[in-house]
Amino acid sequence: METVAFYSYKGGVGRTLLLANTARFLARTGRRVVALDLDLEAPGLHYKLGSSQLLRRATDGSLRGAIDELLGLMEGDQQRPSVRDTAVEVSLPADVTGSLLLIPAGAAPSHAYWAAMDRLNQLLRDHRRSGGLPEAVLELQARIADELAPDYLLIDSRTGITELGGLATSILADRVVCITTMSSESVAGTRVVADALRNAPRLSSQAPIRVDFVVTRVASDSIDSPGVSHLRAELGGFAAVLPHDSAATLRWIAEAFGLSTQAAEIAGVRTTNESIRSIIPEAYELNSEVAYEVIRFLENKALELSLTAKGRALLHDVLKPVLYEDEGNSANALFLFFAGTEAFLRKNIGTFLDFLNLKAADVYPNRDLATQDEPGFGELLEGYARAIILGNHSAWDLSLGWETLIELRNDVYQARYTLNQWRNAVSVLLTHSSRIEALLSAVTATGEERDRT
Amino acid sequence: MTKTVLNSLAEEELDTLVSIAIRRAEILEDAQSPAANDAWHEVMLYESRLAALTAPSDIPGGVARVGAVWSAIAAGERAEAESLAARYLAEESLPLERRQAIDCVLEEDRQRLADRYPALAKRGRLAELSDWRQRSSKGPRVFPRAA
Numbered sequence: 001m002e003t004v005a006f007y008s009y010k011g012g013v014g015r016t017l018l019l020a021n022t023a024r025f026l027a028r029t030g031r032r033v034v035a036l037d038l039d040l041e042a043p044g045l046h047y048k049l050g051s052s053q054l055l056r057r058a059t060d061g062s063l064r065g066a067i068d069e070l071l072g073l074m075e076g077d078q079q080r081p082s083v084r085d086t087a088v089e090v091s092l093p094a095d096v097t098g099s100l101l102l103i104p105a106g107a108a109p110s111h112a113y114w115a116a117m118d119r120l121n122q123l124l125r126d127h128r129r130s131g132g133l134p135e136a137v138l139e140l141q142a143r144i145a146d147e148l149a150p151d152y153l154l155i156d157s158r159t160g161i162t163e164l165g166g167l168a169t170s171i172l173a174d175r176v177v178c179i180t181t182m183s184s185e186s187v188a189g190t191r192v193v194a195d196a197l198r199n200a201p202r203l204s205s206q207a208p209i210r211v212d213f214v215v216t217r218v219a220s221d222s223i224d225s226p227g228v229s230h231l232r233a234e235l236g237g238f239a240a241v242l243p244h245d246s247a248a249t250l251r252w253i254a255e256a257f258g259l260s261t262q263a264a265e266i267a268g269v270r271t272t273n274e275s276i277r278s279i280i281p282e283a284y285e286l287n288s289e290v291a292y293e294v295i296r297f298l299e300n301k302a303l304e305l306s307l308t309a310k311g312r313a314l315l316h317d318v319l320k321p322v323l324y325e326d327e328g329n330s331a332n333a334l335f336l337f338f339a340g341t342e343a344f345l346r347k348n349i350g351t352f353l354d355f356l357n358l359k360a361a362d363v364y365p366n367r368d369l370a371t372q373d374e375p376g377f378g379e380l381l382e383g384y385a386r387a388i389i390l391g392n393h394s395a396w397d398l399s400l401g402w403e404t405l406i407e408l409r410n411d412v413y414q415a416r417y418t419l420n421q422w423r424n425a426v427s428v429l430l431t432h433s434s435r436i437e438a439l440l441s442a443v444t445a446t447g448e449e450r451d452r453t
Numbered sequence: 454m455t456k457t458v459l460n461s462l463a464e465e466e467l468d469t470l471v472s473i474a475i476r477r478a479e480i481l482e483d484a485q486s487p488a489a490n491d492a493w494h495e496v497m498l499y500e501s502r503l504a505a506l507t508a509p510s511d512i513p514g515g516v517a518r519v520g521a522v523w524s525a526i527a528a529g530e531r532a533e534a535e536s537l538a539a540r541y542l543a544e545e546s547l548p549l550e551r552r553q554a555i556d557c558v559l560e561e562d563r564q565r566l567a568d569r570y571p572a573l574a575k576r577g578r579l580a581e582l583s584d585w586r587q588r589s590s591k592g593p594r595v596f597p598r599a600a
Contacts, residue, residue, distance in 0.1 A: 076569050126487030128529020134582055135570050142572030166596025171585065196596070201588040203581040 001145045005155040005173035007165065008180060009189030011042070014216040015179045018242075018249070019156050020048035024090075025253045026152055027098035034087065034150040036103045038137070038168050039158045040067055040117060043105030049090050050102060058107050065106030066140065067116045073136045074123045083143045101148060137167050152257075161193075169193075170200040175210040177256070181217045182231060191234060212256060213239035459498060464506050464513075471499035471520070478527070493528035497521055501537060509547040518547065519554045526562045532586045534559065 006022075008015040016039070023035040037045035043065075046058055057063040064086045072080035087101040107113045124133055144153055155172060158165040169176045176197055180190040194211050202209065213235045215228065222228060223241050232239045240252050253259070462470070478492035500521035507514030518541040525534035538555050541547055567574035573582070 073569065122487070126490065128490055129527060129565075131566050131569060132529070134585075135566065135573065135579070138578060138582065139570040139573050142576060142578070146572055161596055163596060170596065200596075201585055203578060203585050205576075205578070205581060 001150055001153055002175065003141065003153045003155065003173050004175045004177060005157045005169045006177045006179065007157040007169050007193070008159050008178070008186075009193055010181070010183070010186040011159045013179045013181050013186065014242075015159070016044050016048055016156050018177070018179060018214065018216070019154050020045065021249055022253050022257070023049065023100055023152075023154050024092075025250060026257060026259075027090075027092055027100035028096050029259050030096070030098040031151040032099045032149065033152045033154065034101045034103060034144055034148050035090075035154045035156070036066060036140075036144070037105040037156045038066060038164055039156050040105050040120075040164060041158055041162070043108045043156075045156045046088075046102060046104035046108075049100070050088065050104065051091070054088055054102075054104070058104070058113075059110055061107045061110040061112035063104060063107040065104040065108075067106040067113070067120060069103075069140050069143075070133075070136045071116060071120055071123070073139050074120070074131065083140070083147045087148060101150070103144070133163060134167055134171065137164070137172060141172055160189075166200075169197055170209070171203055171206070173209065174207065175212065177212045177214055179214045179216055180235075182215060182227060187231060187234060194235070214252065215239050215241045218242065459502055462502065464503065467499050467503045467506070468513075471496060471503065474499055475524075478524075482527075490528050493524045494530065496524035497528055497530070497533070497537075500524055504537075504541065509541065509544040509551070515548055515551040519551055519558065522555050523558045526558060531562070531583060532590055534562070535583060535587070 004022075006015050006019040019035065023033050027033045035045060035049060037043050039045070046054055046063070046065075050058070054063065064081070066086075069080070069083065069086055071077075083103070087103050090100040090102050092098070092100060105113075106116060141153065144150065155168050157168040176194075178190050178194050180186045190213070194213070197209055197211055200209075215231060215235075218228060218241050228241055232241075240256070242248055242252055474492065474496045478489060478496050481489040481492045500517050503517035504514060504521050507517055509515060509518060518537075522534050522538045522541070525531075525537055538559055541555060542552060563579060566579050570579065573579050
């Protein structure tokens, strides 16, 4: 069993999500994985790996977890359940030979959980003869090894400087993945902690600890920037940089855990398929051709990581009609809807016109529509939209304002347009990855904008 | 209590203080009071000071040495208990029965821990943890030291 602790000096860097993704990915390559939440003060791993039923058990106080195991050990409770009874199975596709068990922190958030935290802190303070936290966490780890026999034990460690975080990293883990963003306070803290871990005493039977660095929340076009290079040098030259890109995340997991390319590809496709399936449950079964195209693109995009929940719901509503036959109007309006922003339209006007089988000179002979900085560009495209929807490509009204475009977009959102035209538009969109990226951004922004209005 | 004050106490004073401290610690432990740990720590301070003032071959010296180790265990200070035990067991004139008593205190503690943490005991990690505590108590550290 290899124990890997995921640690971050600051919160909000994506530590728990990276652990959850790693756990799923390893399980999908056939490994037996246990994910243990030792972030007792602010547990969240069960939100990333747990089912809705498990979350209900958490909030109603009935979910057993790591804190209950530790309490039982320190109180000498001989009647406590085995670790196997505490671990929760995370569902995986039926054809996966690996397994993933979650040991959550406990029934958080609930009053019962905070009461358990109080008891644990009191035990640690007042009853030292029973052994301390080191004995308890090492015993828990040993029981996981004995009863569950995983290939990997992945530990979600607490952020910052805490006793339990120190134990999780310095004596439980064989390897520590230190996750940081580019912020100076995060980097400074990470460096100090990493140095401390490298010099910290280990148990005599343990090999020296391995420390990996991962820099998250980096823009895709900044990976090779001087700032990132400098950061890598500060951290010792071996930091992996993860932009908001699920493919990059999967590549890191494969490399960090020594997975074969084939295994990684299989797991990667499965991972993306799962992502698509969660958005378009019918996609994979009903329209594999379209779904495959979507998958091909979205496997390179940070679908789960960059979309808000509302953005995801909106994307679901938008793409779902692709699968069903319907009657309606032009999918060109759909193109505009997906575009969502004037900037996107400016960038893609050439392709947009191609899609309409129109020549720029035919529509507006005195303007260069490929120019992205052309003033009044938005109005021009609004006119296109109106004309297309009305079925009259030559009749358009330059006086239409941005509000009109929003109205048209709202009409599209209400799914008044045909399946085939939606499908055509999506197919066109799918041929260009930059458009998908804009699609995701636009859908997210649209969803958030709608939520604000 | 500062070391200066402790070191200034005569053997007779320490005898009185340790008797009172033992009684107090027993009462607090019986009441399951969280103050019991600190009370046993106080006992350990007096016993170890008595041990320093008395010969290992003397009856008071032998009693103090065993008492110091025992009270350190009771206070949950295993590293200190093992350090004291190592020091006293290195004294050649310490009688056999005192050596056996010290060994017995440590062994009972190890067994208590082994009963509570069987998976660790099976792997020999309880002894490793003891050694780890000794080493991690020295030098600078970032994370708070676990008990």
